[in-house]
Amino acid sequence: MKKWIQFTLNGEDxxxxxxxxxxxxxxxxxxxxxxxxxxxxxxxECGACTVIMDGKxxxxxxxxxxxxxxxxxxxxxxxxxxxxxxxxxxxFIENAALQCGYCTPGMIMTAKxxxxxxxxxxxxxxxxxxxxxxxxCTGYKKIVEAIEFVVKDQNA
Amino acid sequence: MKFVGKxxxxxxxIKKVTGSLKFVDDIKLSRMLYAAVKRSPHPHANIISINTExxxxxxxxxxxxxxxxxxxxxxxxxEDKNFLAVGKVxxxxxxxxxxxxxxxxxxQAAIELVEVEYELLPAVTDAVEGMKADSPLVHPDLAEYHxxxxxxxxxxxxxxxxxxxxxxxxxxxxxxxxxxxxxxFFVPHVQHVPIEPHTAVAQMDVDGFVTVWASCQSPYAxxxxxxxxxxxxxxxxxxxxxxxxxxxxxxxGTTLEGILIPLAKRCLGRPIKLTYSxxxxxxxxxxxxxxxxxxxxxxxxxxxxxxxxxxFVWDGGAYTEYGVNIAKAAGYASAGxxxxxxxxxxxxxxxxxxxxxxxxxxFGMCEIHFGIEQNLDIIAEKLGIxxxxxxxxxxxxxxxxxxxxxxxxxxxxxECLEQVVSDIKLHEKPVSNNPKKVRGKGIACGWKAxxxxxxxxxxxxxxxxxxxxxxxxxxxxDIGQGSDTVMTQIAAEVLSISPDKITIRTGDTDHTxxxxxxxxxxITYSAGRAVFEAAKDAMDQLIELxxxxxxxxxxxxxxxxxxxVSKIYPDKKVAIADLAIGLNFEDGSAIHGPVIGRGAFIPxxxxxxxxxxxxxxxxxxxxTYGVQGVEVExxxxxxxxxxxxxxxxxxxxxxxxxxxxxGQFEGAIVQGLGTALFEELMLKDGKILNKSFxxxxxxxxxxxxxxxxxxxxxxxxxxxxxxxxxxxxxxxPSAPAIANAIYxxxxxxxxTMPMTAEKVLAAMKAKNSKG
Numbered sequence: 001m002k003k004w005i006q007f008t009l010n011g012e013d014x015x016x017x018x019x020x021x022x023x024x025x026x027x028x029x030x031x032x033x034x035x036x037x038x039x040x041x042x043x044x045e046c047g048a049c050t051v052i053m054d055g056k057x058x059x060x061x062x063x064x065x066x067x068x069x070x071x072x073x074x075x076x077x078x079x080x081x082x083x084x085x086x087x088x089x090x091x092f093i094e095n096a097a098l099q100c101g102y103c104t105p106g107m108i109m110t111a112k113x114x115x116x117x118x119x120x121x122x123x124x125x126x127x128x129x130x131x132x133x134x135x136x137c138t139g140y141k142k143i144v145e146a147i148e149f150v151v152k153d154q155n156a
Numbered sequence: 157m158k159f160v161g162k163x164x165x166x167x168x169x170i171k172k173v174t175g176s177l178k179f180v181d182d183i184k185l186s187r188m189l190y191a192a193v194k195r196s197p198h199p200h201a202n203i204i205s206i207n208t209e210x211x212x213x214x215x216x217x218x219x220x221x222x223x224x225x226x227x228x229x230x231x232x233x234x235e236d237k238n239f240l241a242v243g244k245v246x247x248x249x250x251x252x253x254x255x256x257x258x259x260x261x262x263x264q265a266a267i268e269l270v271e272v273e274y275e276l277l278p279a280v281t282d283a284v285e286g287m288k289a290d291s292p293l294v295h296p297d298l299a300e301y302h303x304x305x306x307x308x309x310x311x312x313x314x315x316x317x318x319x320x321x322x323x324x325x326x327x328x329x330x331x332x333x334x335x336x337x338x339x340x341f342f343v344p345h346v347q348h349v350p351i352e353p354h355t356a357v358a359q360m361d362v363d364g365f366v367t368v369w370a371s372c373q374s375p376y377a378x379x380x381x382x383x384x385x386x387x388x389x390x391x392x393x394x395x396x397x398x399x400x401x402x403x404x405x406x407x408x409g410t411t412l413e414g415i416l417i418p419l420a421k422r423c424l425g426r427p428i429k430l431t432y433s434x435x436x437x438x439x440x441x442x443x444x445x446x447x448x449x450x451x452x453x454x455x456x457x458x459x460x461x462x463x464x465x466x467x468f469v470w471d472g473g474a475y476t477e478y479g480v481n482i483a484k485a486a487g488y489a490s491a492g493x494x495x496x497x498x499x500x501x502x503x504x505x506x507x508x509x510x511x512x513x514x515x516x517x518x519f520g521m522c523e524i525h526f527g528i529e530q531n532l533d534i535i536a537e538k539l540g541i542x543x544x545x546x547x548x549x550x551x552x553x554x555x556x557x558x559x560x561x562x563x564x565x566x567x568x569x570x571e572c573l574e575q576v577v578s579d580i581k582l583h584e585k586p587v588s589n590n591p592k593k594v595r596g597k598g599i600a601c602g603w604k605a606x607x608x609x610x611x612x613x614x615x616x617x618x619x620x621x622x623x624x625x626x627x628x629x630x631x632x633x634d635i636g637q638g639s640d641t642v643m644t645q646i647a648a649e650v651l652s653i654s655p656d657k658i659t660i661r662t663g664d665t666d667h668t669x670x671x672x673x674x675x676x677x678x679i680t681y682s683a684g685r686a687v688f689e690a691a692k693d694a695m696d697q698l699i700e701l702x703x704x705x706x707x708x709x710x711x712x713x714x715x716x717x718x719x720x721v722s723k724i725y726p727d728k729k730v731a732i733a734d735l736a737i738g739l740n741f742e743d744g745s746a747i748h749g750p751v752i753g754r755g756a757f758i759p760x761x762x763x764x765x766x767x768x769x770x771x772x773x774x775x776x777x778x779x780t781y782g783v784q785g786v787e788v789e790x791x792x793x794x795x796x797x798x799x800x801x802x803x804x805x806x807x808x809x810x811x812x813x814x815x816x817x818x819g820q821f822e823g824a825i826v827q828g829l830g831t832a833l834f835e836e837l838m839l840k841d842g843k844i845l846n847k848s849f850x851x852x853x854x855x856x857x858x859x860x861x862x863x864x865x866x867x868x869x870x871x872x873x874x875x876x877x878x879x880x881x882x883x884x885x886x887x888x889p890s891a892p893a894i895a896n897a898i899y900x901x902x903x904x905x906x907x908t909m910p911m912t913a914e915k916v917l918a919a920m921k922a923k924n925s926k927g
Contacts, residue, residue: 029182030184033184034175035175035178035179035181035182036174036175036176037175038179038181038351038352038401039181039353040351040352040353040434041434041848041849042433042434043434043848043849043850045434045848045849045850046351046434046849048351075175076174076175077174077175077176079174080174085170085173085174088173089170089173089174092169092173093165093166093169093170093173094165096163096165096166096638096815096816096818096819098166098169098172098173099402099636099637099638099819099823100350100351100352100399100400100401100402100403100635100636101168101171101172101173101177101399101401101636102179102350102351102352102401102402103351104172104173104175105173105174105175108173126857127857127858127860128857128858130856130857131856131857131858132856133857134349134351134849134854134856135351136348136349136350136351136402136404136823136827136854137402137636137819137823138819138822138823138826139819139822139823139824139825139826139827139855139860139863140822140826140855140856140857140860141822141860141863142818142819142822143857144857144860
């Protein structure tokens with residue numbers, strides 16, 4: 001069974017007919033070819049599929065696509081506007097906070113939502129905030145540093 | 157140096173932070189089909205019958221295949237595996253039937269309709285038991301298999317390789333020894349857990365050309381394996397690895413790609429995709445082999461190790477085409493980074509009905525050091541000397557001799573040791589602020605050599621463009637370690653052009669030149685050297701042309717900032733751009749044509765060791781040495797261990813990129829911490845009990861300790877700009893250092909990994925009840 005939904009996707013209004021059983025992740029990857037969000041586990045345990053819906057980070061693999069109806073959806077592809085990188089994206093590169101890059105889009109989206117909610121997180125709050133996003137490469141140190149760097153920069 | 161040794165930012169950074177890098181599962185091709193696989197529910201069983209009729213009748217199913225149609229065995233070092241089971245299954249999860257269909261949903265629904273009848277066989281679920289003469293055989297036909305002559309399978313048993321090392325006279329030394337310490341250690345299976353599950357797409361065209369897109373570390377090795385297994389000539393088989401979302405060894409060699417080729421042969425012109433679920437990843441990608449180690453060490457009263465005798469029994473799983481070399485690597489490294497006169501080692505790779513063992517960061521070293529480094533602390537305590545002194549006395553120094561009898565010219569182990577002792581403040585006893593918690597510190601040394609065939613080769617091509625920019629072509633894969641950036645830095649340094657003027661392209665066997673594999677911590681060293689040679693070749697061509705253009709002899713010319721410049725009169729120069737496509741003369745004629753640099757490299761003079769004794773003067777290209785120190789806090793009420801601080805120091809050769817290098821160590825330390833404290837693939841009767849992230853936890857940001865990372869730089873003479881391999885060695889001492897710290901904190905010694913809260917608590921209770 002399919003249903004028409006309307007939502008904002010990376011700043012653009014869209015109307016889309018989607019299978020009611022399809023997850024949000026499958027919809028953005030398959031129907032919109034926005035493949036930045038990844039399926040690492042399909043069970044909400046790794047965070048590689050993190051997107052921001054109405055300002056909140058969520059695991060797109062755990063949400064049905066129809067739940068996006070009427071919402072404002074931001075994926076990693078919508079973060080850099082007009083080719084200008086978000087400060088978090090710049091900081092991840094500058095601080096070498098990525099290696100293989102598979103968890104990176106989800107990690108950055110989680111960090112983005114974290115800073116939206118709490119612009120001045122402590123180091124422990126950052127660690128806690130990203131603890132639902134698994135990274136097997138970096139050991140997390142440079143990721144935490146990259147987020148701290150943005151916080152300091154905003155306050156400077 | 158302008159670019160090498162600097163923290164040049166990742167050349168793949170923007171693509172990765174914007175999500176625009178396309179990994180294999182992100183590829184969508186027109187008319188794509190989707191594969192699904194029927195897997196064995198049993199660890200060991202004969203296949204009696206397979207009925208695919210119902211699946212074939214489902215609308216949208218294009219073709220169904222079984223192993224009977226493709227019976228040729230393959231494998232990297234020992235040809236023991238089929239991509240689909242033939243006749244019997246040897247582990248739970250082994251692929252039995254595959255099909256492809258118009259959608260993923262149809263494929264998944266149809267595969268459920270495949271019926272397989274099995275006759276159960278007794279399973280081998282313990283490697284030590286599996287070595288016994290009366291054990292059931294996992295591979296009864298082992299005698300008929302092909303293997304590389306440096307391995308020693310024992311047909312008629314489950315032993316797929318028996319590696320022997322016999323240096324000096326260990327039995328005699330043990331008789332004379334004043335102190336002998338012998339302990340058993342066990343390291344269970346763990347999984348690599350790349351965040352990207354394995355995935356591949358394959359397509360065969362009507363003209364017989366096959367293209368495979370694979371998330372793989374080694375496109376050339378995959379091409380070779382598929383060519384042999386399916387009789388496709390190499391010139392008609394193209395393997396593309398566009399990006400790899402973490403490997404750690406799990407994407408070395410060939411796993412799921414072989415399931416797709418037979419399907420592609422049946423569905424000409426249609427690309428077919430197979431992506432592992434997380435459950436598949438735990439069950440059907442490689443796992444790290446389990447290890448039962450017995451380590452016996454003889455010392456004199458000064459603390460000098462006189463002899464060691466080791467037995468390693470590796471739980472290799474159902475297929476050991478790759479695992480046989482882990483047993484070998486562990487064997488020749490079995491003395492650890494110590495100068496010991498008498499060494500006796502038997503390292504056995506044993507078939508079991510467990511998931512398939514394969515290469516994992518460290519390639520056996522993390523596992524053997526868990527025992528070696530704890531045994532050393534046990535000895536030190538018995539002798540009443542410090543863990544530092546026993547390592548000072550025995551640690552490898554330049555001029556020392558390895559277990560295989562090789563004289564070592566370079567070792568910064570002692571400098572690393574002193575650095576770590578200082579950084580972790582090993583002499584200061586840590587105290588917890590919480591009376592219910594205790595703290596302790598521990599250290600461990602480690603070493604590793606690249607475990608690869610002697611002739612593992614690399615190559616590189618540099619094409620200069622009309623504007624003086626360049627394309628660098630290699631098949632070294634950036635699996636996260638940053639090789640794209642480091643290769644670019646090396647080429648930029650030699651050509652003296654900015655890294656942003658070089659575009660690197662990798663991982664396409666039709667278009668990028670040969671690379672053996674992205675494994676063994678060999679890429680910076682070996683591919684880097686090929687890039688160095690390619691850049692030098694391009695440089696030589698430019699200078700040849702410039703000497704004609706400028707009328708200056710070539711020995712007085714050099715490349716500087718995009719120009720060929722006179723060393724004596726710097727204003728005499730010609731732009732690289734003006735020579736890149738050849739040298740033009742005033743009369744309109746021209747010579748040479750486009751400048752294309754070519755570089756090739758094989759590690760020099762690496763020779764086979766003696767078959768019977770394992771002794772050899774240069775059996776590996778180099779050794780990488782280092783030390784880790786850790787501080788832990790153990791909760792006396794729960795047994796929970798928290799790693800508070802880690803100090804690491806390794807002799808890495810000359811540093812290519814400090815920031816990326818640190819990243820390798822930080823990642824390795826946290827990965828090592830996970831295996832030390834909580835990661836274990838729980839196996840019961842051959843079945844995996846925890847194949848999800850709910851039940852198999854890997855470290856999160858909350859687990860991250862404070863990390864102090866330092867380096868010693870004794871250059872590797874044959875490496876590019878003195879570089880040595882480091883990415884795997886970085887993880888080797890992690891687990892034993894934590895074990896030694898737990899002992900320091902609590903007085904309990906755990907001989908099995910992982911050192912979970914339950915085990916620590918139980919051991920503390922047992923110790924307290926003994927008084």
